[in-house]
Each structure stands twice: as structure tokens, then as C-alpha cells.
Amino acid sequence: MAVISRDEIFDKIKDVLENALGADSDEITMDATLIGDLGAESIDFLDISFKLEQEFSIKIDQGELFPENLMSDDTLVVDGKLTDKAMEILREKMPHVDFTKLDEQRSVDQLSEVFTVASLVDFIERKTAA
Amino acid sequence: MRWMWIDTITAFEEGTRMHAVKNLSLAEEHLHDHFDGSDGLEPCAVMPGSLIVEGMAQTAGILVGSVNRFREKVVLAKISKVELDQDAVPGQCLRYEAEIERMDGVGASTTGVVRRLDHADGEWHEIGRIDLIFSHIDNNTGGREFPEENFVFSDNFRQILVAAGLDRLIDQ
Structure with a gap:
């Protein structure tokens, strides 16, 4: 290419x-x-x-560019916040995204900002x- | 009233393309209201553009749904493009020509052309283009659950498929 x-x-x-x-x-x-x-x-x-x-x-591939079905997995989102496991998965699967913009709260609502x-x-x- | 905006399927290539025809009749009640003259102008019957979009959505929706034998709930998620150049009026016949552009487990995008049969020359003339995106909602629920029963593809759709000799596509 x-x-x-x-x-x-x-x-x-x-x-x-x-x-x-x-x-x-x-x-x-x-x-x-x-x-x-x-x-x-x-x-x-x-x-x-x-x-x-x-x-x-x-x-x-499905889920390669944007995360999918995060909300339906309760090991990834607890009380509206991304868990350590979620962050690990997101960083590994999405190296194109700068997750440093998320603050310590790691609210899922903030995901739209990255x-x-x-x-x-x-x-x-x-x-x-x- | 049955919410069917196609009358019959006239061409079908599995996973690729489908054509469906819609005959417009003055007996259709919605045409009496659109437009009924209440705005002070002369009453005239014109098929609403939104229903032309629905006709294309039903055509493309059957095409997309048939790939997985109607096991998936295929819903119209986005109207990417609508261009309608001319009106459709009673006595005319429309043909919706839908093609699958891209499809995966999450959804599908389709492109479509609307043609109108010209009674004078017997030819189908392009009068519009409608591109759509469908979602397989069971795979896009974001945690929400939908009924097991496939409420999208009802008996009306089944009847159209059977009439077109496409019974084999219906998952028994």
C-alpha cells in the first residue's frame, strides 16, 4: 500500500x-x-x-476503532466509572486514543472527550x- | 392499516441486491390528506417523501435481514442520504432498487435508487437516491434487552416473501 x-x-x-x-x-x-x-x-x-x-x-473489526458494549459488562464499568480492567483493555485495544484526558474520576461520560x-x-x- | 410500503419483490440476489415495486393508487387514504387543500391551495395527491424513504427501508431491510434468515432484528438506524428529484402521484409505479454496500455483525449500509415507470415510453426513470444504515439491535443494545420474538419481520413481510417465491429465506 x-x-x-x-x-x-x-x-x-x-x-x-x-x-x-x-x-x-x-x-x-x-x-x-x-x-x-x-x-x-x-x-x-x-x-x-x-x-x-x-x-x-x-x-x-468490530470494536477496533470505538469501544463497544462497555456498559453491559459490569467488570468494566462500576457506578458509571471505568475500572482498572477497562482502562487496561482500552489502552491495549486502542493505541490511537489519548486516554490521558480522562481525569482520576474516569467517568464513562468523559469517554466522549477522548x-x-x-x-x-x-x-x-x-x-x-x- | 398494514404498514407495508412495497407491493411485491421483483428481483433478488442474496446478500447483494433487491428490487421491490410499489403501485400508487388514489384509493390510498394518506394521499387524500397529502395535500387536501386545507392550506388554500388546490388539493393534489402526492406520495409523501417520508413514505418513499420507508419503502426503500423495507426493501433494503428485507435484503439485509435475509442474509441471516431474519433471525436478527434489523432496524433502520440512520438515513444517510435522501435525494428525491420528482413527485410520485396516483397511477404511477415506483421501483426501489437496494444494494448492500457493507455489512457486519453490528449493522449494514445500503445504497438505493428510486425509479418511476413512465407509462409513455415504458422505461424506468431514476427519480431519487436513498442511502441507509441498519443496525442489528441485539448486537447494539448497550446492555438493553429486546424481546426474543422478532418484531421487525412480521407476518406481512413473510407474506411478501412467500408471494415472491422466496419461502426458502424464512427460517423455519
Whole structure:
């Protein structure tokens, strides 16, 4: 696979997000959060995932890009907070995400803050370099 | 009223594409209200765009559901794109042409073209495009549980499949 630059990846991701979320081009910055800033809802993650696969000719496994069914596992979330086990799994499975933004409380509500446009760019960069 | 917005299946390729036809009749009650002239304009019967989307959703939904023999509860989760260029009115016939673009355990995306039969030349002319995303809700519940019974694919769907000679797709 031809090496693709980070700028090219960002431009393509911008197209994907404009299309999937109806977001304005100038709203889509590297720091923009998918949920908070760009208004993504849960089903949009499936849409984004499908569109990234097409755009970059890659295969994204279920749960690879975004966490799934965290809430239904009571060893991962207790009282609305991510457990140590959850953090370990998330860090291992999602090296493209910067979890340092989560504070000590590790509330699941904060998870929406770590999924940014930059995390998508990192994900694609790793994936296309593999 | 039965919530069926397709009349028959006219083409089916498993896991790939499906065509369904909808005949519009002046006897359909909803057409009497849309538009009924209460806005001061001349009454005219036009099929609501939302019901054209529903027709495509039923077509694509059957196509997606048939892959797993209707064991999964396939629900419309997102309307990715709707472009309708022309109205559909009584006496006309619509054809929904749906294709699966991508599918996995979580859901599926479909693309679709709406065509209208032109009685003058006998040709099917494209009048719209509708892309959809379906979710397999049993795999996306976020901890919520749904009834065992598949409430999505009811007897009405079964009847349409049987009429099209597609009984083999129904999980016995």
C-alpha cells in the first residue's frame, strides 16, 4: 500500500465526517471531539467506520476503532466509572486514543472527550502503515 | 392499516441486491390528506417523501435481514442520504432498487435508487437516491434487552416473501 501522509489522511477524514455527520468543513479540526463538537451519535460510529473502510480500502473489526458494549459488562464499568480492567483493555485495544484526558474520576461520560478527529487520523495512520 | 410500503419483490440476489415495486393508487387514504387543500391551495395527491424513504427501508431491510434468515432484528438506524428529484402521484409505479454496500455483525449500509415507470415510453426513470444504515439491535443494545420474538419481520413481510417465491429465506 502506498504511504499516505498525515495531511492526506486528515483531508479524507474531513470528507468522511462532513458526509457522515453533516458537519461543516471549518468545524472539523484535529482537536474537535466527535460527539461534543461534531454531534456524532452512537449509530454514526458505524457509519464512520464503514466510510473509513471504503475511503482507505481497509478492514476495521468490530470494536477496533470505538469501544463497544462497555456498559453491559459490569467488570468494566462500576457506578458509571471505568475500572482498572477497562482502562487496561482500552489502552491495549486502542493505541490511537489519548486516554490521558480522562481525569482520576474516569467517568464513562468523559469517554466522549477522548474520541477526537486526531484519534481517527492516528488510527488510520497506524492501520495504513501496518 | 398494514404498514407495508412495497407491493411485491421483483428481483433478488442474496446478500447483494433487491428490487421491490410499489403501485400508487388514489384509493390510498394518506394521499387524500397529502395535500387536501386545507392550506388554500388546490388539493393534489402526492406520495409523501417520508413514505418513499420507508419503502426503500423495507426493501433494503428485507435484503439485509435475509442474509441471516431474519433471525436478527434489523432496524433502520440512520438515513444517510435522501435525494428525491420528482413527485410520485396516483397511477404511477415506483421501483426501489437496494444494494448492500457493507455489512457486519453490528449493522449494514445500503445504497438505493428510486425509479418511476413512465407509462409513455415504458422505461424506468431514476427519480431519487436513498442511502441507509441498519443496525442489528441485539448486537447494539448497550446492555438493553429486546424481546426474543422478532418484531421487525412480521407476518406481512413473510407474506411478501412467500408471494415472491422466496419461502426458502424464512427460517423455519
